[in-house]
Amino acid sequence: MYSEKVLDHFMNPRNVGEIENADGVAQVGNPKCGDIMKVYLKIENGIIVDAKFKTFGCGAAVATSSMATEMVKGKTIEEALQITNKAVAEALDGLPANKLHCSVLAEEAIKAAIEDYLSKQKSKNTN
Amino acid sequence: MYSEKVLDHFMNPRNVGEIENADGVAQVGNPKCGDIMKVYLKIENGIIVDAKFKTFGCGAAVATSSMATEMVKGKTIEEALQITNKAVAEALDGLPANKLHCSVLAEEAIKAAIEDYLSKQKSKNTN
Amino acid sequence: MEGKIIYFDHAATTPLKKEVLDEMMPYLTEQYGNPSTIYKLGREAKKAVELARERVAKALNADIQEIYFTSGGTESDNWALKGVAFANKDKGKHIITTTIEHHAVLHPLKYLEGLGFEVTYVPVEPNGIVDPQKIKEAIRNDTILISVMLANNEIGTIQPVKEIAKIAKEKGIIIHTDAVQAVGQIPVDVKDLGVDLLSLSAHKFYGPKGVGALYIRKGTKIHPFSHGGAQERNRRAGTENVAGIVGLGKAIELATQNLSEYAAKLQKLRDKLIDGVLSKIDYVRLNGDRNQRLPNNANFSFEFIEGESLLLMLDMKGIAASSGSACTSGSLDPSHVLLAIGLEHEVAHGSLRITLGEDNTEEDIDYLLEVLPEIVSRLREMSPLYES
Amino acid sequence: MEGKIIYFDHAATTPLKKEVLDEMMPYLTEQYGNPSTIYKLGREAKKAVELARERVAKALNADIQEIYFTSGGTESDNWALKGVAFANKDKGKHIITTTIEHHAVLHPLKYLEGLGFEVTYVPVEPNGIVDPQKIKEAIRNDTILISVMLANNEIGTIQPVKEIAKIAKEKGIIIHTDAVQAVGQIPVDVKDLGVDLLSLSAHKFYGPKGVGALYIRKGTKIHPFSHGGAQERNRRAGTENVAGIVGLGKAIELATQNLSEYAAKLQKLRDKLIDGVLSKIDYVRLNGDRNQRLPNNANFSFEFIEGESLLLMLDMKGIAASSGSACTSGSLDPSHVLLAIGLEHEVAHGSLRITLGEDNTEEDIDYLLEVLPEIVSRLREMSPLYES
Numbered sequence A, B: 001m002y003s004e005k006v007l008d009h010f011m012n013p014r015n016v017g018e019i020e021n022a023d024g025v026a027q028v029g030n031p032k033c034g035d036i037m038k039v040y041l042k043i044e045n046g047i048i049v050d051a052k053f054k055t056f057g058c059g060a061a062v063a064t065s066s067m068a069t070e071m072v073k074g075k076t077i078e079e080a081l082q083i084t085n086k087a088v089a090e091a092l093d094g095l096p097a098n099k100l101h102c103s104v105l106a107e108e109a110i111k112a113a114i115e116d117y118l119s120k121q122k123s124k125n126t127n
Numbered sequence C, D: 001m002e003g004k005i006i007y008f009d010h011a012a013t014t015p016l017k018k019e020v021l022d023e024m025m026p027y028l029t030e031q032y033g034n035p036s037t038i039y040k041l042g043r044e045a046k047k048a049v050e051l052a053r054e055r056v057a058k059a060l061n062a063d064i065q066e067i068y069f070t071s072g073g074t075e076s077d078n079w080a081l082k083g084v085a086f087a088n089k090d091k092g093k094h095i096i097t098t099t100i101e102h103h104a105v106l107h108p109l110k111y112l113e114g115l116g117f118e119v120t121y122v123p124v125e126p127n128g129i130v131d132p133q134k135i136k137e138a139i140r141n142d143t144i145l146i147s148v149m150l151a152n153n154e155i156g157t158i159q160p161v162k163e164i165a166k167i168a169k170e171k172g173i174i175i176h177t178d179a180v181q182a183v184g185q186i187p188v189d190v191k192d193l194g195v196d197l198l199s200l201s202a203h204k205f206y207g208p209k210g211v212g213a214l215y216i217r218k219g220t221k222i223h224p225f226s227h228g229g230a231q232e233r234n235r236r237a238g239t240e241n242v243a244g245i246v247g248l249g250k251a252i253e254l255a256t257q258n259l260s261e262y263a264a265k266l267q268k269l270r271d272k273l274i275d276g277v278l279s280k281i282d283y284v285r286l287n288g289d290r291n292q293r294l295p296n297n298a299n300f301s302f303e304f305i306e307g308e309s310l311l312l313m314l315d316m317k318g319i320a321a322s323s324g325s326a327c328t329s330g331s332l333d334p335s336h337v338l339l340a341i342g343l344e345h346e347v348a349h350g351s352l353r354i355t356l357g358e359d360n361t362e363e364d365i366d367y368l369l370e371v372l373p374e375i376v377s378r379l380r381e382m383s384p385l386y387e388s
């Protein structure tokens, strides 16, 4: 059911871990489904220079976390916000139909972490 | 489903045919089920000296006709009236459950032929 | 001919083809995974089930998502009828069928009658074919379902399902066809037929017993029949009969690949048989239309004799044939199909069904034509109904 | 360990035994007759079906006439529940079951609720066993049926069906048990249990997939489920899956012959496994009663990790296991059984079911105990819920 690429990113996930003093952090997830994704971003001059994640979830959740963090690295915030769950799934050579929501989770986690960064920036500026 | 003996009496039925000027004749049967049995008896001094049959019906109907006519030959009328469908079925080493009614038909045919003989006797006597 | 069996009962069931069994074997041995599991062994089983689904869809010109595997023709029919009836009972309670359907259609309908549904049984013409006009006349405002078989299992007549489907569609009524006898004998294309539901059973076309399929056109309102696990996209629960499904898939692929060749061969044998019997035996009739019938079916009635006796005598000669439907022999009532085409009870009892298959040859037909007249006259001599 | 699979998912399905397949083979090749036909080929098939029925009856201590073949556990459950509900609806509309039944019981009951029946779902104790007293308290004047499984498919707990049957009988209520997981693991005697209906499925005890049986005690009021031909004494229509039925018969004979030896062997392996896991891994719990459970079942929850990931990693190591019920994996909800014994959602998601079979060895357990701790800690390190 899973593509080779999904299995590779599941067995050898890129970017597992935490970033200390990350610029943006967010946790999203659906307790009923049993998946939680936490994403850490390091952002310098509007560019995502590092991304890490921790995920509690199925194989697809792990693989999309891995792929999504890979995809945002080196991108500007604006570019990163353009990344859709479809793009993540396609980069993994597709996901089974009942696993598409896991990639939605990855998209949401990235966006939420960026928002966290932006709101922190804002409060910095207003202080 | 049929015993060897049933198959033998079916493939090589004894007493098939008619008796001209038979002393007792009767036809019984159930058109819905598709079985008709006609029995002819030759009776001398209260003893059945010959019996023949014609049957339209299943394998069990043919075999019980054959066996029943065999069994009555040489018997007195009283003895012949004692023959039950069970006895005919047993003589054939048994019948499948859904074929027991065919042996009932054989019993009925013998009894009806004897009754035909008796009623003819009676009308002879009263004439 | 000692020991050899000439099998003339392909409408009852067919032998499993060697190529079909070969495809099944891995799933009866090392590939034993449950298709619902996610490890490799389970994924392999799942793949095999999905390949079979693809093959069935292709054979019927259906979409893959429209094919559901069942335990056979009977379950497919029960599901189609009960599933549609229950799912549409708010729209109406009236169902239309014909008098010559298989018991797997008639008996579920009888059951539904007991639960408050109403069923019209449209009679067929003397040639064993239903007149679409009579179906049309039976339609009421509350008709929710029409079920008409594609080919009859006893007399082999092919029904005008395409015309009936058109009538049904005009009125927005769901249309089911029992194609159990048709698949593998004549082309079956669900889009061309225009049906919403279609039943089939693998063992009728050289596949295994105990597995079938129901085609359900997308959007058809129907309840599941067996509830439970999430198999078959939540519509037919139960661990899949993987080997059986694989066999069904291979069998339908083979059956549709060689269809016209196969049908032409059988039709030639059938015509030889029919001509031979009608010319060699008297007091005989051919049941069912002479032309609009399955290429492998011949059904005769011999007056004055009874079918079971006939079958037993043929059996002793190494010939396996059937009288009435295989599914009702063991029952003592005469065939409802033969009564429906107007036969008297006694005549209906004297029927013989010969259904040919790819293993039959000209010599088989010759042999039958040699022994049958003898047997018929032997039984007639024994019969109180026959005056020679 | 390259290439070799260690199969630890015998509750999902089992490999077909060689002796079982050997008995099936003639019915997949030359013995292809339809059991409803009267010629020799058909009679041989019929005989084979009846021998299988005898074997099932013997294994369950039932009468031969009380055994009906079906297409599997799901059909048996559907038939028992819907058949009894419809046949007894004039007497009442209330049904009692437990919260830990298989979906093949729960989903038909949900369907019946939609048709106006009322169902009480009695909760189980934290050890995964239902208290018969609570069943008793749920009984109403209009209760017509109680259905309690004999052994649970996920956590392996054995239910006090005998006590519950006694309560049911006192009140004149029909009692069904789903013994799909029990047959072949523990002794199953319908007379001793006192049940009216019992479901089983061949592929759970080294028989083929797609065939099962329903025991129906004589005199039990129940409707047929599939209507059609006269097979199974008019109670379950459809051409018999002859090869499958033969396989079921042989498999149940073998399974009950060696039962105590088999169970003792598996129980020893199971205990080694449970002790090993509980001592080597922390934040782990055993689900289901420690003792009153199937000899081949172990079910753990590992906190902070998710089951599918665990299974995939085990699969990469050549180990086939399950998380929750095989029949619901592919579903995204956590197991209803684990929730019913009080687990939090997150914990329920981190469950692992190991079910042993005769092909498993001590070495298999050693291997699992070697790789499992690594995998668990790897996943935990990846988990946002885990603070090391």
Ligand SMILES: Cc1ncc(COP(=O)(O)O)c(C=O)c1O
Residues within 6 Å of the ligand: C071, C072, C073, C074, C075, C077, C102, C104, C149, C151, C152, C153, C178, C180, C181, C201, C203, C210, C212, C327, D237, D238, D239, D240
């Ligand atoms: C027309 C028709 N419908 C349904 C069935 C039932 O199929 P099965 O016996 O495979 O359940 C049969 C075969 O017996 C049939 O000929």
Ligand SMILES: Cc1ncc(COP(=O)(O)O)c(C=O)c1O
Residues within 6 Å of the ligand: C237, C238, C239, C240, D011, D071, D072, D073, D074, D075, D077, D102, D104, D149, D151, D152, D153, D178, D180, D181, D201, D203, D210, D212, D327
């Ligand atoms: C307890 C229980 N009941 C019913 C079933 C359904 O059996 P089957 O999948 O053979 O239809 C299963 C197996 O999946 C089961 O474990």
Ligand code: FES
Residues within 6 Å of the ligand: A033, A034, A035, A057, A058, A059, A060, A061, A099, A101, A102, D332
């Ligand atoms: S994380 Fe819930 S199914 Fe993928």
Ligand code: FES
Residues within 6 Å of the ligand: B033, B034, B035, B057, B058, B059, B060, B061, B099, B101, B102, C332
């Ligand atoms: S004569 Fe009718 S079944 Fe035997």
